Amino acid sequence: MILAEWKEAVFAAIAxxxxxxxxxxxxxxxxxxxPEVGLGDFAVACFPLARPFRMSPAEIAxxxxxxxxxEPPVAAIRAAGPYLNVALQPAAFFGAxxxxxxxxxxxxxxxxxGAGRRVMVEYLSPNTNKPLHLGxxxxxxxxxxxxxxxxxxxxxxxxxxxxxxxxxHICKSMLAWQRFAGGATPASAGMKGDHFVGTWYVRYAIxxxxxxxxxxxxxxxxxxxxxxxxxxxxxxxxxxxxVYEGFAETYRRFxxxxxxxxxxxxxxxxxxxxxxxxLARGVFTRDERGNTVFVLPEKPFGRExxxxxxxxxxxxxxxxxxxxxxxxxxxIRKVTEHAxxxxxxxxxxxxxxxxxxxFAILEALGFPWARACRHLSYGMVYLPEGKMKSREGKVxxxxxxxxxxxxxxxxxxxxxxxxxxxxxxxxxxxxxxIGVGAIKFYLLRVRPAQSIHFDPAESISFDGxxxxxxxxxxxxxxxxLEKAAERGIAEESADFGRLGNPEETLLLRHLLQxxxxxxxxxxxxxxxxxxxxxxxxxxxFNQFYNRHAVLQAETAGLAAARLALIRATALVLKRGxxxxxxxxxxxx
RNA sequence: GCGCCUGUAGCUCAGCCGGAUAGAGCAACGGACUUCUAAUCCGUAGGCCGGGGGUUCGAAUCCCUCCAGGCGCGCCA
Numbered sequence: 001m002i003l004a005e006w007k008e009a010v011f012a013a014i015a016x017x018x019x020x021x022x023x024x025x026x027x028x029x030x031x032x033x034x035p036e037v038g039l040g041d042f043a044v045a046c047f048p049l050a051r052p053f054r055m056s057p058a059e060i061a062x063x064x065x066x067x068x069x070x071e072p073p074v075a076a077i078r079a080a081g082p083y084l085n086v087a088l089q090p091a092a093f094f095g096a097x098x099x100x101x102x103x104x105x106x107x108x109x110x111x112x113x114g115a116g117r118r119v120m121v122e123y124l125s126p127n128t129n130k131p132l133h134l135g136x137x138x139x140x141x142x143x144x145x146x147x148x149x150x151x152x153x154x155x156x157x158x159x160x161x162x163x164x165x166x167x168x169h170i171c172k173s174m175l176a177w178q179r180f181a182g183g184a185t186p187a188s189a190g191m192k193g194d195h196f197v198g199t200w201y202v203r204y205a206i207x208x209x210x211x212x213x214x215x216x217x218x219x220x221x222x223x224x225x226x227x228x229x230x231x232x233x234x235x236x237x238x239x240x241x242x243v244y245e246g247f248a249e250t251y252r253r254f255x256x257x258x259x260x261x262x263x264x265x266x267x268x269x270x271x272x273x274x275x276x277x278x279l280a281r282g283v284f285t286r287d288e289r290g291n292t293v294f295v296l297p298e299k300p301f302g303r304e305x306x307x308x309x310x311x312x313x314x315x316x317x318x319x320x321x322x323x324x325x326x327x328x329x330x331x332i333r334k335v336t337e338h339a340x341x342x343x344x345x346x347x348x349x350x351x352x353x354x355x356x357x358x359f360a361i362l363e364a365l366g367f368p369w370a371r372a373c374r375h376l377s378y379g380m381v382y383l384p385e386g387k388m389k390s391r392e393g394k395v396x397x398x399x400x401x402x403x404x405x406x407x408x409x410x411x412x413x414x415x416x417x418x419x420x421x422x423x424x425x426x427x428x429x430x431x432x433x434i435g436v437g438a439i440k441f442y443l444l445r446v447r448p449a450q451s452i453h454f455d456p457a458e459s460i461s462f463d464g465x466x467x468x469x470x471x472x473x474x475x476x477x478x479x480x481l482e483k484a485a486e487r488g489i490a491e492e493s494a495d496f497g498r499l500g501n502p503e504e505t506l507l508l509r510h511l512l513q514x515x516x517x518x519x520x521x522x523x524x525x526x527x528x529x530x531x532x533x534x535x536x537x538x539x540x541f542n543q544f545y546n547r548h549a550v551l552q553a554e555t556a557g558l559a560a561a562r563l564a565l566i567r568a569t570a571l572v573l574k575r576g577x578x579x580x581x582x583x584x585x586x587x588x
Numbered sequence: 589g590c591g592c593c594u595g596u597a598g599c600u601c602a603g604c605c606g607g608a609u610a611g612a613g614c615a616a617c618g619g620a621c622u623u624c625u626a627a628u629c630c631g632u633a634g635g636c637c638g639g640g641g642g643u644u645c646g647a648a649u650c651c652c653u654c655c656a657g658g659c660g661c662g663c664c665a
Contacts, residue, residue: 034608045608047645056645169665291662293662293663300591301591301661303589303590304590304661305589305590306589310590314663316663317663322663322665323665324662324665348659349593349658350660351659351660352591353591354660354665356591356592377592377593379593379658380658380659415627416625445601445613446601446602447601447602449594450594450601452600453600455599455600457614458599461613461627462627463614464612465600465602465613466613468627469613471627472627472628473628475625476624476628477624480625482624528601528602529602532602532603545624545629547629549624550624552623552624587625588627
């Protein structure tokens with residue numbers, strides 16, 4: 001039985017008792033968990049009955065409890081002030097719950113809320129002039145997690161990336177390379193391609209300080225690029241190729257996967273037709289200076305100081321595009337090419353206004369899917385010194401951070417393996433999973449709307465509310481399961497009636513809640529919610545583990561029952577971590 | 589001027605579509621490894637839930653207002 005079924009059974013038992021006591025049906029009651037496990041397995045507050053029954057909730061609870069004649073699986077109904085606490089028979093509660101969890105298997109947590117819906121999740125949006133940094137990793141962690149959460153709720157998700165591969169900033173690194181690199185390549189420099197190109201972007205900024213002639217040279221290069229100059233295009237392709245090779249390595253390491261790749265060089269001219277069409281249909285207007293503008297509705301956008309409605313320009317008088325022009329075009333292209341029902345954009349909160357405008361415009365243009373589009377907005381990642389400044393080079397480089405975390409994990413693993421029994425390759429494999437998992441969890445554990453104050457000392461910790469803590473709980477369970485298999489303990493002989501101590505009950509509660517937490521995390525676009533739940537589940541397991549023996553339990557039936565309980569726990573931890581984009585380890 | 593976000597323990601954060609004494613991690617202090625992995629667990633200490641009003645049987649949660657911080661507000665991306 002799943003949580004909803006238990007709640008239904010509890011409600012039915014209370015309804016029966018209510019009819020016995022008052023000869024009428026209760027309405028508006030909801031079953032939840034009591035604040036302490038000792039009180040019971042489920043709790044129902046009687047406040048909603050106070051008004052219709054014209055009686056105090058405590059009195060109602062007392063009378064219902066007195067009139068109750070519990071039938072299995074309900075063992076007892078007790079009043080506690082205005083609450084009714086319901087105890088279930090452990091054999092049924094644990095047995096049927098664990099059976100349902102195991103039956104779900106790798107589909108545990110899946111639901112059908114989004115069945116049949118196709119949604120594109122666009123995330124990362126890197127520039128090809130410099131390597132990825134910590135901010136990108138928050139974006140990626142969110143993109144990966146939301147992709148999996150939407151898949152778990154039945155959506156067909158198409159992960160996509162839009163690469164900003166053109167513009168002045170790209171030309172800056174090109175110009176610097178052209179002038180100062182002397183033909184160097186990533187291979188000759190022994191650098192990852194994206195880092196190599198990034199050095200020339202930095203070099204440009206340094207040189208431009210000294211030589212004011214570089215700025216016009218960059219502008220000229222951009223014009224030649226737009227004119228299709230073969231020499232410039234060749235350089236552009238070569239350097240972007242280096243960057244993509246470097247990016248691919250980071251994508252792979254961090255677990256990013258894109259089914260569709262959009263290049264801004266291919267999308268930046270999109271949107272003009274739609275704007276022209278919209279202008280003809282009166283969706284847009286021309287302002288006094290010849291800009292094509294969209295008048296924003298007052299409802300969410302407010303008004304200007306002078307009381308006039310706010311506007312957004314969608315096309316310049318000379319017909320050249322703006323950021324939003326191509327975004328309109330790209331949004332439509334996505335939907336037509338992939339038959340989408342909606343689009344999700346994982347982009348920082350500084351662009352909230354932009355996306356509000358974009359969605360409002362798409363809706364005004366008459367696209368029915370516009371209302372379903374969503375900007376998954378997230379806060380800044382601050383360094384101890386302040387906001388990350390890419391031009392000053394004061395960023396946490398993504399590759400450096402990953403490598404640093406993996407190395408720390410490797411040290412920790414070696415510390416636990418003083419005899420050196422583990423092969424270097426195995427240490428590396430585990431360290432990779434732990435290090436990357438630690439970063440992802442650290443970036444996902446707070447709500448997207450919150451800004452993150454990146455604390456290097458705290459971020460490298462594997463204690464407490466962290467990914468490795470959750471992975472460790474899984475590994476501990478796996479160790480027990482392995483030993484149980486060696487000893488041939490059969491879970492079929494489980495005596496679930498022996499379960500029910502506070503630690504076991506609390507653990508079961510977390511397992512039962514898992515599917516609803518997944519559904520809620522997806523619906524709220526909040527992986528943090530799931531991260532909290534996975535951590536709480538791991539904690540509940542560790543508390544159980546420290547107090548009770550599984551293999552050495554008093555009876556074989558109890559050992560088997562506990563084995564079934566922790567096997568279900570392992571399943572929840574694995575599924576939960578996977579949905580967050582983390583992997584589990586069978587040994588740590 | 590307007591819009592959005594944030595304000596909860598020393599620090600970082602949950603809880604925010606109202607319900608049992610406001611939770612967790614870190615840091616501090618004190619304990620627990622001949623027993624299934626101590627990357628663990630237990631205990632102690634730490635809170636006018638930014639301030640003030642209101643709605644309600646009941647408010648961290650909803651409404652109003654003020655304060656503080658952040659992001660943004662047509663012709664940048």
